[in-house]
Amino acid sequence: MSEQAAVTVPSDDEAPDGKVVDYISGIQVPAKPEELLAVQPFARQLVEDYGYPKGHIRTRPQWHVKARPSDRAKTYPVDIAVFSGDQHRDEDLFLVVECKKPDRRDGRDQLEDYLRLSRAYLGVWTNGDERLFLRKREANGKVTFDEIPNIPRYGQRVEDIGLFKREDLRPTHNLKAVFRSIRNYLAANAVGMTRDEPLAQQIMNLIFCKIYDERFTRRDAVVTFRAGVDEPVADVAARVKESFAHVVKQYSDVFDDTDKIELDDRSIAYVVGELQQYCLIECERDVVGDAFETFIGPSLKGGQGQFFTPRNVTHLVRALVRPKIQDMVLDPACGSGGFLVEALRGLWDLVDDRADELQWPDSERESEKQKVAIRQLRGIDKDEFLSKVAKAYMALLGDGRGGIFCENSLVPMRDWGLKARQEVSVGEFDVIMTNPPFGQKLKVTERTTLAQYDLGSKWRKAKGGVGYEKTDKVADSQTPQILFIERCLDLLKDGGRMGIVRRSRCCAIRRTATSCSTY
Incomplete structure (x- = not known):
């Protein structure tokens, strides 16, 4: 030695x-x-x-x-x-x-x-x-x-690269570095695609191909998501694209028939080579989450106030509102799902505590975590791409993607789709965690939308000069962050807690039947 x-x-x-x-x-x-x-x-x-x-x-x-x-x-x-x-x-x-x-x-x-x-x-x-x-x-x-697509594992030959059976795949603790390499390679080399958002969409497509392959390949069978040393990149790309057709059917709530893998063949083969030896569904959830944020973050800086809320901010908001194990949780401006994932982590920690106390078997523990994700988390965002990212994020971590809806939270709720109206109601939620869009340049001017809100009306000084009173006239405009506060308070139960980011500050609010207070 x-x-x-x-x-x-x-x-x-x-x-x-x-x-x-x-x-x-x-x-x-x-x-x-x-x-x-x-x-x-x-x-x-x-x-x-x-x-x-x-x-x-x-x-x-x-x-x-x-x-x-x-x-x-x-x-x-x-x-x-x-x-x-x-x-x-x-x-x-x-x-x-x-x-x-x-x-x-x-x-x-x-x-x-x-x-x-x-x-x-x-x-x-x-x-x-x-x-x-x-x-x-x-x-x-x-x-x-x-x-070549990668290097061999210890004990493998170079010729063995890409010939993995499902049982050969292993989780990794450093997926973030792999995802960072993928993103930077694609940004520099992908043919006909340079903007972050299309690249993010494409990597999501390929990640789901990988997950589909892991879930629907027998343990003793060779995986589909693979790239061999001397295999033509066109063959790798054709196999992955065929797999993606199955992905669209399996995850129809995340993808639709217009979604395609549009990367060039060499870029597809590069991504496959980087990911093929790992088992994503067996990686620690935080490992997958960190990696996903590494790739998706740069694509979420839009002109409508969207951005990726930093992990330390979502963690602080969770600490302020303290979700309980039976709480219904909502983010009405969920973006890419950061607050929902943070809430899910907190709820799963509580499930783990109960499972440890009652000595549940692993199968029961995981079953309860999935139930929590499906029944207790809801998210809304008006941006189709962001809502799709949130669905993908939740699906990668376990489940809960069925509670994400692409709707405008500020319009009259009767204008939402049927499923969203069934799953999100006034006075239903114990906890709201959110970071709504803000900015003086963002204005809501639609009268039908403004008319719903007290804060969408014009106000005047009350008689006697003390305080203000609402008039019956609709305001010319209002910033969305103001309307979001009122909409969130309407959605909270009495006794519900809201953690909201306002510009650079976090605020925790508790609703009662007659008033709201910070705490």
Whole structure:
């Protein structure tokens, strides 16, 4: 066993300022950007996702390769070197990882140099935001390089990449890094598609193909969502597109017949290669949620006040309103579903507490969590894309997507679709958590909408000059955030609690039969 493998790795908490503890060796190293964003995360993935023993991996001291074949000394330091055993010999080196070059082209050039000057035949370049996988071929005195979908897991051959059975798939704890790589690759390389919203829609389509494949493939059968090393990208794309037709039927409340996978074949194959070895439905829910937010967040900065509410804000609002295990929860401006997911996490924590206390079996625990998601969470958003994102988010975490509706919360509720009217009623909800759109430039001017609200009317000073009284005249306009407050209070039960974000502040309100108060 190598000396490196025998080291007990301390935690980063034990490293002084400006240092980070190397995951493989346990040595404290300078906390440079490439170290924090690329070297350490990928070293961890090699062990946790690909299964390589730490003793087979060299980070510190760094492995070196020659600058030129004629050199006697090795002068090029390799960020990560992976060997077929724990002796760390030249003849056992088969994989090198380059992290120092931030640009994809420069990174590939450097990686190819390392492969030419060493025995390694596989290479990875990553800057923490993108990844590239290469295989070296030597024939007739020439060295060539092919891009491949991924690298093999420990014990696999290169030829085994993409030949996963359903039972071979494993969850990961670092899905966020994988999703970030996918998003950045597509933003830079997807043909005919550069805006964030279409890219977000496409990645959602592919994620659901992956989930469908995991749920409807026998454990001993080879998965459909796969990309082999020498498989033409057109074949990968055709197989995925065929699978998506089944997805549209299975998740008809999330997708419709107009939804298509419109990425070019190479981009589809790249996404499949990145995700194919993982089992998304067995990942921890927060892992999937964090990854989903990493990808979807940049697409949600619109001109109508939509944006992605930060996790710390949703968590604070949940702490203020404290949802109880039987509470009905609503977000009438749910956007991408951040508050609903936060509420769901809180309710599931309460289910776990009860399950632990009563010693429920795992099947009963999960069944109760699904019931909570389906019966107690409701969300409304007028933006079709955002409501679809919210449905997708809920479906990825478990369920509850059937409680999301694409409607305008401010219009008369009689104008909503039948299903929304059946599921969302005045005075029905124990908890409202929301971050409605705000801004002086956003105005509601439709008289039918304004006429519903006390705050949509004109007001005048009361007789005697004390206070104000409502007139019977409809105001010319009103900002939506003002109307949302009144609509939310109408939807709350007596004794209900509302956590609402108003500009940069969070406010908690309790409704009673005669008044409302902050708390």
